[in-house]
Amino acid sequence: MAKNYWLMKSEPDEFGILDLKEVGVEPWSGVRNYQARNFMRDEMKKGDEVLFYHSNTKPPGVAGLMTVASGPYPDPFQFKKSSKYFDPKSTKDNPRWFLIDVKFKKVFKNYVPLDALKEEKKLKDMKILQKGNRLSITPVSKVEFDHIVKMGS
DNA sequence: GCCAACGTTGGC
């Protein structure tokens, strides 16, 4: 099966690429958006390549690479009452939220800021560059992926 | 800190 390519956003204040480098593998918990969940549950496969995007920081941009390290499984925080990700409508028999594990691959030698992405004609169709897009997980084409890796190297 | 864009909720 062919690999898929993705971009996943996180706020480095919460969890950035350096945190991932430290732990190696991390469950991508806390996604509470159905489209993003569907990507993790239905389309992301172990071995897929992922761009790690830092949002809500100065400047926002792609910080490095990771890979999908597991199949989908229920996000444990949805069952924890004390968690801000607790979802009272989710049950263990029929969990609402799924996630995958991600594995650290590398920190880009050159951080690729959002402004630089905007300047690339090849990347103009990327979801991340469309106005108003807030989706935290988006599919990326191989051409786009390879181009951004080149910019970061 | 502002605010535009978007997703979700809930009353009707």
Next chain:
DNA sequence: GCCAACGTTGGC
């Protein structure tokens, strides 16, 4: 099933 109100995201 509509849609107003509300909450969140994320660039600036």
